[in-house]
Amino acid sequence: MHELTVVSNIFKIILETAEKNNLSKISKITLKVGRQRHLAPDLMKFAFDSVSKNTIAYGASLDIERVDIQMKCRSCDIDFTVKNNTYLCIACGSANLETIAGKDLLIESIEGEV
Numbered sequence: 001m002h003e004l005t006v007v008s009n010i011f012k013i014i015l016e017t018a019e020k021n022n023l024s025k026i027s028k029i030t031l032k033v034g035r036q037r038h039l040a041p042d043l044m045k046f047a048f049d050s051v052s053k054n055t056i057a058y059g060a061s062l063d064i065e066r067v068d069i070q071m072k073c074r075s076c077d078i079d080f081t082v083k084n085n086t087y088l089c090i091a092c093g094s095a096n097l098e099t100i101a102g103k104d105l106l107i108e109s110i111e112g113e114v
Contacts, residue, residue, distance in 0.1 A: 003039055006105070007047035011057070014110055018056060023112035026057040034067040034104035035082075041066070056112070069102030 010031070018026055029048075033039055041064040048062045069082035075094035082102070088095055 003043040004047040004050070006037075006039060007044055008051050010105075010107060011048070011051045013107060014057060015055065017107075017110055018112060021110075021112075022114050023110075024056060024114060026060045026110060026112040028061045028063065028109075028111040029057070030063045030065065030108040032065045032067050032104050032106040032108050034069065034102040036069050036099065036102040037105055039105075060112075065108065067102055067104045070100045071097040072100050073097055 014026065014029060031044075033041070033044070044064060045062050048057075052058045052060065070079060071082055071087070071089075072079050073089035073092060073094055074096040076089060076092040078089060078091045079100065080090045087097060089097065
C-alpha cells in the first residue's frame with residue numbers, strides 16, 4: 001500500500017504548514033490527486049486516519065479531488081482526456097503523447113483554527 005507512504009509524506013508538509021500558520025487544530029484538508037498517480041482515495045483516507053492520531057489533525061476531513069489525465073498528441077497537436085486507460089490519440093491514433101495533467105499531487109487547502 002504505497003498510499004501510506006504518500007500520505008505520510010503529505011502529512012509532514014501539512015503539519016509544517018499548520019505550525020508556520022499557528023494552527024492549533026486542523027479541521028479539513030483538500031488534496032488534488034491525478035488519476036495517473038494510481039492512488040486509491042479510500043486507502044488514502046484510511047492512511048490519513050492512521051497517521052493523524054494524536055495530532056492536531058485528528059478527526060479532520062480529507063477531501064480528495066481527482067484530476068483526469070489530459071494528454072497532448074505530439075503528432076497532431078490535439079489535447080484530450082484519457083478514457084478507459086487508452087493512451088492513444090483520439091484524433092490520429094498516435095502513441096506519441098505528452099501528459100499535461102493527471103500526475104498532480106497537490107495540497108489544495110488546509111483549514112483549521114488558530
